[in-house]
Amino acid sequence: MIQAPGKTRKKILRKTSIVVLILLIVSITAFPAFGEDDETDFIIPDYGYTVDYYRSYGEPVLQASVIGDPELNRGETATLQIKIVNEGVIEGFQRLNVNQTWVSDSSEELLAVEEMGEEKECTTAKNINAHLVSETEYIEVESATNFQNVEELETGHPSMLQYTIKVDSDTPAGNYVLLLPVSYDYQANVRTATGAVANLGLTDTEYTREYKTKTETLKIPVSIKSEPKLEVAEVKGTLKQGENRVIEVTYTNTRERVAQDAMARIIVMSPLSTEKSIVRLGDIGPGENKTASFEIAATSDATVKNYGIDSEVKYVDEDGETAFSDNMKVHVPLEAAEKKISTTGIAIILIILIAIYQIVNMHRKRNKNDDENASGDENE
Known part of the structure; x- marks a missing residue:
């Protein structure tokens, strides 16, 4: 077997290393930015195929408030408009000690900076689900409008939710608190894919992202107007x-x-x-x-x-x-009015009484005459 001289072999190894290094750098930098395609990959590279250059500190912070007058009237059906705002801020970044063997320091630093840029999405809330809850029997939330969804809410951006509520006519005046439970996903960490990810057949994956789900309850203060009844x-x-x-x-x-x-x-x-x-x-x-x-x-x-x-x-x-x-x-x-005899009624009664008296009187006279005639006949 013919062996190459020592110097020649060293040159070949050096050139081979340079070629491999160039191929690795090209394979890493040629990956597209993370998008929807990453979320639909069936194979998710584990930590053996990724590196983590930065750790971000920050997450979404949601605040809610009523738009317009929060004072409600008894007996009304009202449309309650609620504005939610993402006030999350990034508190800082931590550079992690990572060195890829086949990547130069300058290229690796560039990869680290790009990953830090992706980490800034940690304060964006995704797939927000919110529903309004009333803990008092006097205020009812209509089920048709109860569940609301916001696809994405970046830091500093608002979104409007709208609910229909009914206030009972006997609701005591005062302050009430409605509850708005919300759940959402947010990016907890980003890792940069290495050249080895190509061995999994994933040619379009540049980053892997870890998401967490957060659930919290926001408070919505309203009041019932004081008024006479x-x-x-x-x-x-x-x-x-x-x-x-x-x-x-x-x-x-x-x-x-x-x-x-x-x-x-x-x-x-x-x-x-x-x-x-x-x-x-x-x-x-x-x-x-x-x-x-x-x-x-x-x-x-x-x-x-x-x-x-x-x-x-x-x-x-x-x-x-x-x-x-x-x-x-x-x-x-x-x-009903009391029954009274009218003047006409009295007159009729008097006429009837007079008529009865006349009839009786005539009858008496007739009987008297008959008696006198009978006694005269007997005397004869």
Whole structure:
């Protein structure tokens, strides 16, 4: 066997090493940037095929707030718009001690810098799922709008969520907190693929990425507006056919605010009527009662039954605006009139009595004449 001289063999080995080194550098730098193709590869290179130049410190930080006025009214169906913002920041990077044997220091430093650029995506939240939860029975979140999804949210960027909620008409005034549980993925680490990854048949993989899933609950504060609520507490009096009667209606403020300069009104329809349908009550404080007196007339042929008279109270709210209570029912019974004998009836009765008297009187006279005639015949 012919062997090459020592110097020649060293030159061959040196040239071979240079060629291998160039091929490795080309194979590494020729890989495309990480994209959707990486996420669809069926083979994920393990740590034996990748190196880690940098470790980033930072992750997404989501904040949520209500757009517009968070004060809600009782009994309303509202569209609640919530803005979520990613306020995550990168706190720093740590350079790890990695040296690839077949890569020069300058090329490796370039690879490290490029990996650090990819690490900056650690604060981006991906595939955000959010649903609104109410822990109070007074506020209901409609299921049709409950689940919302945001595909991606980078640092400093907002996204809008929209939910439909229903507020019960008996909801106590005050502050409430709705819960917004969210889950999302974020990039926890990036590793640079080495030339050995080509042995797996992955020619388009430059980086591998490790993702973590985070779940947290954001708080959404809302409030229910304080306002008066007026109700009919008591009704005194009855109506009667063909008469005017006074009905006393007591109104109560069952809520937290004063109903200023309140005025009560009733709405009556035939066969009932009134000449004064509005009565001033003045200010009605929380828990306070005020009574209004209404004179109501009923026709003589009015049906005997319980009547539901509509009533409402107009007042001035805390903002100085005119407001109206809900429609209320004033339930009043109507009684039948007492049966009285009319003048015509009395006249008819007198005529009948006179006629009866005349008939009886004539009958007596006839009997008397018959008796006298009979006694005269006997004397003869």
